[in-house]
Amino acid sequence: MDTPTIRDVAKKAGVGIGTVSRVLNNSPKVAEKTRQIVQDAINELGFRPNSLARQLPRKTRLRNIGVITQPFIAYQAFAERMRGIQLALYELESQCEMVLYNVRSLEHFDEQLSIILQTATVEGLIVIDLDLSDEQITLLRTSNMPFVGINHFRQRDWPCIGADNVEGGRIAARYLIELGHRQIGYVGDTFKDDFGFQTSAERLKGFREVLDQAHLPLPPEYVRLGVHDYAVAKTLASELLTLPNPPTAIFAMCDLQAFACLDAAREAGLRIPDDLSVIGFDDLEMSHHVGLTTVRQHFERSGQMALRHLLALMHDDPPPPTPQLPALEVVERHTTRRLAD
Amino acid sequence: MDTPTIRDVAKKAGVGIGTVSRVLNNSPKVAEKTRQIVQDAINELGFRPNSLARQLPRKTRLRNIGVITQPFIAYQAFAERMRGIQLALYELESQCEMVLYNVRSLEHFDEQLSIILQTATVEGLIVIDLDLSDEQITLLRTSNMPFVGINHFRQRDWPCIGADNVEGGRIAARYLIELGHRQIGYVGDTFKDDFGFQTSAERLKGFREVLDQAHLPLPPEYVRLGVHDYAVAKTLASELLTLPNPPTAIFAMCDLQAFACLDAAREAGLRIPDDLSVIGFDDLEMSHHVGLTTVRQHFERSGQMALRHLLALMHDDPPPPTPQLPALEVVERHTTRRLAD
DNA sequence: TATTCTGATGGAAGCGATTCCATTGTCTGC
DNA sequence: GCAGACAATGGAATCGCTTCCATCAGAATA
Numbered sequence A, B: 001m002d003t004p005t006i007r008d009v010a011k012k013a014g015v016g017i018g019t020v021s022r023v024l025n026n027s028p029k030v031a032e033k034t035r036q037i038v039q040d041a042i043n044e045l046g047f048r049p050n051s052l053a054r055q056l057p058r059k060t061r062l063r064n065i066g067v068i069t070q071p072f073i074a075y076q077a078f079a080e081r082m083r084g085i086q087l088a089l090y091e092l093e094s095q096c097e098m099v100l101y102n103v104r105s106l107e108h109f110d111e112q113l114s115i116i117l118q119t120a121t122v123e124g125l126i127v128i129d130l131d132l133s134d135e136q137i138t139l140l141r142t143s144n145m146p147f148v149g150i151n152h153f154r155q156r157d158w159p160c161i162g163a164d165n166v167e168g169g170r171i172a173a174r175y176l177i178e179l180g181h182r183q184i185g186y187v188g189d190t191f192k193d194d195f196g197f198q199t200s201a202e203r204l205k206g207f208r209e210v211l212d213q214a215h216l217p218l219p220p221e222y223v224r225l226g227v228h229d230y231a232v233a234k235t236l237a238s239e240l241l242t243l244p245n246p247p248t249a250i251f252a253m254c255d256l257q258a259f260a261c262l263d264a265a266r267e268a269g270l271r272i273p274d275d276l277s278v279i280g281f282d283d284l285e286m287s288h289h290v291g292l293t294t295v296r297q298h299f300e301r302s303g304q305m306a307l308r309h310l311l312a313l314m315h316d317d318p319p320p321p322t323p324q325l326p327a328l329e330v331v332e333r334h335t336t337r338r339l340a341d
Numbered sequence C: 001t002a003t004t005c006t007g008a009t010g011g012a013a014g015c016g017a018t019t020c021c022a023t024t025g026t027c028t029g030c
Numbered sequence D: 001g002c003a004g005a006c007a008a009t010g011g012a013a014t015c016g017c018t019t020c021c022a023t024c025a026g027a028a029t030a
Helices: A006-013 A016-025 A032-045 A051-055 A075-091 A106-119 A132-144 A165-178 A198-211 A229-239 A255-267 A285-290 A297-316 B007-013 B018-024 B033-045 B051-053 B077-091 B106-119 B134-142 B165-178 B199-213 B230-241 B254-265 B285-290 B300-314
Strands: A065-067 A096-102 A123-126 A146-148 A184-189 A223-225 A248-254 A277-282 A293-296 A329-331 B062-070 B096-102 B124-127 B147-150 B183-188 B221-227 B248-251 B279-280 B293-296 B329-331
Touching: A006 A016, A006 A032, A016 A032, A051 B051, A065 A075, A065 A297, A075 A096, A075 A123, A075 A297, A075 B077, A075 B096, A096 B134, A096 B147, A106 A132, A106 B279, A123 A297, A146 A297, A146 B199, A146 B300, A165 A184, A165 A198, A165 A248, A165 A277, A165 A293, A184 A198, A184 A229, A184 A255, A184 B033, A198 B062, A223 B033, A229 A255, A229 B285, A248 A255, A248 B051, A248 B293, A255 A285, A255 B285, A285 B230, A285 B254, B007 B018, B007 B033, B007 B183, B018 B033, B062 B077, B062 B106, B062 B300, B077 B096, B077 B124, B077 B300, B106 B134, B147 B199, B147 B300, B165 B183, B165 B199, B165 B248, B165 B279, B165 B293, B183 B199, B183 B230, B221 B230, B230 B254, B248 B254, B254 B279, B254 B285
Parallel strands: A065 A096, A065 A123, A123 A146, A184 A223, A184 A248, A248 A277, A277 A293, B062 B096, B062 B124, B124 B147, B183 B221, B183 B248, B248 B279, B279 B293
Antiparallel strands: A096 B096, A293 A329, B293 B329
16 A cells, blocks of 8 residues: 555544544544544554654744765864754744755766755755866856855856965965075975865865965976875875975975875974974864864854854845855964074 | 645636646756746746745655764764765755754753654754663654664663774773773763763773773772863873872773863873873874874774665664774774883 | 647646534533 | 633645646658
8 A cells, every 4th residue: 555644544543634633633622432442543553643744734833954075085074064054943942954965076966966956855055075066056056046155266156155365375485484485395286176166276276376486486396286185295295304405394285195295204204393394285074183284164163154144145135135145364383493594 | 825836826827727837847848948938937936945835746656864962072973974964964965954953961961852743854863972761762753763772782672883992991991000000090971961971981891990900009099080171181181190099091982082082182291102101092183193002993984884874774674783983903002001010 | 731749838646734614413501 | 591712623625746647839751
């Protein structure tokens, strides 16, 4: 037989559907005896109310907001953003639930996105660490689906919350220069990862910009790019350190890669920070423990702000201005030091 | 005005509701001209179809499964489990979406759980790192809500996927004893954390059991418990190492605490593994990089298995047996060594 | 011109609940 | 013994869509 409905339960229990509904909703206006009979019928049939049908007639409905992201590679960033989103969800007491999607590739992203738009389970979308093509944006717009991104800073006409990566690169460069470093290397991801994602390129851009302004050279061999991976980063750092004229400082595009740099330095017999300064980007939990100097970005905060902004988009007619994250800042710890002149 | 419905659109466009529906669903049987008119009306009204109403009449419906968990403190564990769940979701091509809840406290858990059961958006529940009270279990059962847990191994009559923590403690103890250690300390969480969660107690139990069997002492001062925190763990480890008769090896209940032990040892001027062996539990990404010897558990796998089992519960009438995770194993790296006799 | 076919369209019937109103029976108090 | 109040109940109307069937205009065929 098909899955039982409330009518089946009513028939089985010999009562009206209204009574069954009342039992389901713990209404006090049901006689204890009747309640028991209905409950028995429910159990016997293994009846479970249909959530859709249940919400539909209610005046106040649950809404869903969707979060779509890469496969959770950057654990802490993922977790903290999620936490931020949930926090804001509770804080605003929005009657919203959060649906999580993830994509394995850009094709899969495309596919998922059309499914999401087609089924429309979700009334708003937060896109994390994924770049939207123009077609996808058009699609979202024609579907009247509000959306906000986390971690993009391309000059696009859609709202994105996230660290300004270019500025982050500038900050790291300024900091190292201020410490007296003149020969600074860069370790980061190849420019376009599988998700069309350009963090590395952006951070390098700001970094290079400041070096240029200070008339400091950034020879090609000082820029080492590779797949996002600890072992790869370690190799890149080793290459950097065995150069005939090695840098005195390294800017790693993220803390994980910075750890790899420290690792490589250790293996090369270099003392940190005496022989080499290393600055990362992110400020992970481990960075605190390891004592890594790094550029702090606010993951949890970005999740929170993204959700708030999305809700605003969903409610307000004139779309509010995209909020800005607090400025990036260097957290100085023990892997960098001032160079004696 | 209220949010527009398909009828408003039909009226505005001067067509029937059937036609509007066809446009919404990209049906080919709509004249291009009509489609345009309808699309304009949709845009003008800012119409967005109601997802509930949309699903309801469909023969094949999306189902939701819920995941409820603590506030994502253990980043990697959280992320990998999520990934496992999503993986299984796609792999099984179940028409399911995943709704994520998180709780801040046990009271909040109770509250959330009743909301979930009351609204029933979700047709199955995965409970991560949270202990269910008997009342909660009864509630879930009477609601006919299938559920499975991740990371519990209490002898309860509900399905839980997760490392056998007691066995994990045994394995660590056996390993260190086999290496010739006779004085082994333990660093872990206080027994009952805010979520009624007893991982530490369980791991210690297995650990103590094996030590007892080997007639090795485990003096009270060798067992150091504290809140789950790096700094706290570091202090605990320091205390352990400054004992008049310090242990030659430490079993830390998780890798993060193991890192703290390494840190403390370094500060105490001890060489690893020459002066002290440290074994952790989890096998985090960083453990690999740091070279930490640890007991490996399979986070992603547990997510996958939990989802599969949940789906089985939702479909099959005779509930299948709870699946078992692959056995725990020690991953030997560079923080432990054999003691010379 | 009469007939058939086809593609486009309108709208009633349902999806499975909630809700409200009408109805029935019980119990007061006079 | 009866009106009025009240608690428990049944079921129609409703939520906002999809879907299917009937209808119709025009093109194609005879």
